Amino acid sequence: MLVKTEGFVLKSKKYGESDSLLIIFTRKLGKINAIAKGAKRPKSSLIAGVQPFCYSDFLLYKGKSLYTVSQCEPKEIFYKLREDVKKLSYAAYLVELVEATVNEGQTNNRLFNLLGKTLHLLTQSDIEMNTIIRSFEMNYLNYCGFRPELYQCVSCGKKESSNWRFSSQEGGVLCNLCFNQDPYAMKISDITLRLAKYLQSRDIVEIQKLKISDSLNENLKRILKHYILVHINKYDFKSIELADKL
Structure with missing residues (x-):
């Protein structure tokens, strides 16, 4: 199955002699793992669009465990x-x-x-x-x-307080009456x-x-x-x- 989608290359590492193993955040498929065969070769047509941070149009083939980059056209290489x-x-x-x-x-x-x-x-x-x-x-x-939650106490819902504290564990601000929660x-x-x-x-x-x-x-x-x-x-x-x- 071939899928065409745009995506950002989150990570690229060498795989074998000349391939690249990619993590791509795509619009249609979310995050995927894909192999770009021959992308490490100097004259590869894929090389420009599979670098980290690149925003590219991808044509992907879905294999058993990995996608394969069939085509790649860079839109913005930053x-x-x-x-x-x-x-x-x-x-x-x-x-x-x-x-x-x-x-x-x-x-x-x-x-x-x-x-x-x-x-x-x-x-x-x-x-x-x-x-x-x-x-x-x-x-x-x-x-x-x-x-x-920044607009009211995550514990009691109070919207006014003489001072606030921020609780990562509770997920937002605590009013002065609920400091004991964290x-x-x-x-x-x-x-x-x-x-x-x-x-x-x-x-x-x-x-x-x-x-x-x-x-x-x-x-x-x-x-x-x-x-x-x-x-x-x-x-x-x-x-x-x-x-x-x-």
Whole structure:
């Protein structure tokens, strides 16, 4: 059976002498494993469209355990990402998040579109990098079914509180009367909470030039990092650690 679909190459590794083993996030089939035969040969017609991050049109043949890439036409190779180590590291982080969450054969059009928008934004020069990454994380959580509750206490439903804490385990904010529900809940300031709500409700393209102070970014990053680690059960994002050091 042949299937035509667009997709992003999440991972590519050498397989045998000249083949590539790919993990592709496709629009029609979700995440799949596929082999691109001969893709490592210098004159292969597949070579341009099967590199990591590439957005390509694929013609796929479904085998017993793997898809085979019959044809591949690159639509966007995001070359500029490869010219900037920091941007490349952030792009690798986005791809790691997607790969860790999407199951094989599970489609997610909103996440697919979000990944495409964000990779495109990362190639631009006049963006706020921190804003883009925090926005991706907030929307990523929305589209993967892990949307944190930010508007009312996750324990009692109270919408007003003298101060709030954020509980990764409980899935959102706790009011001052419910702090005992999670003794490890993290302090979250009113301004950090307002920023999280704003990013949660806005399309990433709308806020690409929004300036976030370093301290505010660090506060929200710390909270989101812990929340993501708890809910997707992945504890080593080497790409984001590298990007943050650059």
